Amino acid sequence: MSSAGIHSPTATGTSNSMADSEHPRLILHDFLSPDLCKGFTYKSIDLQELEFIHKSCSTIGYRENVFSTTLSHLIATNSPHLILPFLPIREKLKEKVEEFFGCEYELFIEFTGLISWCKGASIGWHSDDNRPYLKQRDYAAVCYLNSYGVDFNGGLFHFQDGNPATFVPMAGDVLIYTADTRNVHSVEEITNGERLTLTLWFTRDKSHDEDVKLISSLTKHPCNSSDTYSKPYLPFPASQNMYWFPSEESLKYQSGFDIRCGRLHVLGYQFCCKDARVKSSMDFSDILLEPLHLVKGNDLFDKEFSNILHLLQVVQFYHWKGPTELKRSEFKMEAMNVVQVSMSQREEIRLLKVESLKDEDLAEVIFNGGGSVEHDWVSFCDVVDLWEAYTSNLWDNLVFRLPDWIANQSIFYE
Ligand SMILES: O=C(O)CCC(=O)C(=O)O
Numbered sequence: 001m002s003s004a005g006i007h008s009p010t011a012t013g014t015s016n017s018m019a020d021s022e023h024p025r026l027i028l029h030d031f032l033s034p035d036l037c038k039g040f041t042y043k044s045i046d047l048q049e050l051e052f053i054h055k056s057c058s059t060i061g062y063r064e065n066v067f068s069t070t071l072s073h074l075i076a077t078n079s080p081h082l083i084l085p086f087l088p089i090r091e092k093l094k095e096k097v098e099e100f101f102g103c104e105y106e107l108f109i110e111f112t113g114l115i116s117w118c119k120g121a122s123i124g125w126h127s128d129d130n131r132p133y134l135k136q137r138d139y140a141a142v143c144y145l146n147s148y149g150v151d152f153n154g155g156l157f158h159f160q161d162g163n164p165a166t167f168v169p170m171a172g173d174v175l176i177y178t179a180d181t182r183n184v185h186s187v188e189e190i191t192n193g194e195r196l197t198l199t200l201w202f203t204r205d206k207s208h209d210e211d212v213k214l215i216s217s218l219t220k221h222p223c224n225s226s227d228t229y230s231k232p233y234l235p236f237p238a239s240q241n242m243y244w245f246p247s248e249e250s251l252k253y254q255s256g257f258d259i260r261c262g263r264l265h266v267l268g269y270q271f272c273c274k275d276a277r278v279k280s281s282m283d284f285s286d287i288l289l290e291p292l293h294l295v296k297g298n299d300l301f302d303k304e305f306s307n308i309l310h311l312l313q314v315v316q317f318y319h320w321k322g323p324t325e326l327k328r329s330e331f332k333m334e335a336m337n338v339v340q341v342s343m344s345q346r347e348e349i350r351l352l353k354v355e356s357l358k359d360e361d362l363a364e365v366i367f368n369g370g371g372s373v374e375h376d377w378v379s380f381c382d383v384v385d386l387w388e389a390y391t392s393n394l395w396d397n398l399v400f401r402l403p404d405w406i407a408n409q410s411i412f413y414e
């Protein structure tokens with residue numbers, strides 16, 4: 001394997017003795033450099049791209065105050081094309097783990113997911129194979145997508161024995177370790193911010209190969225059919241309870257908040273339904289599945305998004321691309337349909353907010369909101385087109401690759 005693209009890694013314990021040691025582990029600094037995937041035809045890796053995917057697609061995670069985005073969830077919500085940005089790094093990591101532990105071509109990826117930990121999340125001493133249903137896990141690779149002291153506080157990683165005892169998560173670093181009791185570890189409580197990782201587990205057991213399961217879903221998915229229809233790539237939400245925080249409130253929705261609405265809220269956005277509660281009898285969770293308009297202050301963006309996930313994806317895309325970085329197009333005010341919110345719409349927006357954000361202070365604490373976020377409608381307009389181009393390009397790319405994946409029962413990039 002060529003190491004081109006692995007940006008001046010300062011590896012701890014690259015020698016074999018470390019892989020064979022009492023605590024086999026490896027730290028790679030700056031592994032996820034922008035150069036990582038230079039050789040790939042798709043594009044260079046962008047940590048913010050994975051952040052964009054997580055902030056627009058995540059659901060409630062497996063632990064308190066944790067959110068996750070798995071590849072199978074992306075397929076289930078009609079965003080199978082969003083697995084593509086994971087693939088270059090997923091492949092590089094697998095090669096690295098196999099190389100370090102001397103098991104080339106023996107491993108399968110068991111799980112790939114974006115995982116974020118918010119204020120209050122922590123985990124005590126454990127090994128990653130410490131449940132009967134996790135016994136197949138042999139190795140873990142955790143890629144840190146943002147940084148301690150910058151994006152979050154708390155969240156230091158500790159190994160119970162051996163060195164290093166503490167690891168300070170910084171964007172671009174990777175931690176690789178065995179999933180057994182030779183690497184018992186913990187993560188300190190997050191005190192503020194959102195700590196984001198791309199986490200993979202590897203197994204020698206083929207029956208736990210994630211690719212086989214993903215390909216089975218992709219085979220049945222519309223992206224594998226020749227019926228073409230317009231905009232096949234619009235996301236479709238999973239069930240409402242998967243988006244309600246905290247999850248124990250999701251049976252009654254009396255306190256807490258919908259995480260998609262929470263994410264919009266901390267960026268200063270609201271939304272309303274096209275036909276002001278035609279649907280007055282409708283439940284807020286059904287309205288989130290209806291065509292929606294984006295609202296900021298008194299401005300209503302007069303373009304319909306097909307549902308709350310579509311709207312959130314475009315908004316997060318805008319914040320990924322950065323309003324200021326976007327080259328301002330010629331002034332195209334007339335093409336930009338921003339109208340003033342009417343009285344009846346104002347009331348509807350308020351009601352929707354009350355129902356979807358029972359506890360807006362909690363949403364602000366969890367998603368670290370409140371700061372001022374840049375926004376202007378001219379660049380937002382451009383982004384709607386850019387999102388469309390980005391998405392349909394990924395979709396075409398997926399459709400092109402899928403037959404080979406199915407034939408090989410393996411998801412690969414190169
Ligand atoms: O995010 C990390 O640093 C490690 C998380 C962890 O220990 C786990 O998910 O099992």
Ligand SMILES: [Fe+2]
Pocket residue numbers: 126127128185
């Ligand atoms: Fe762990």
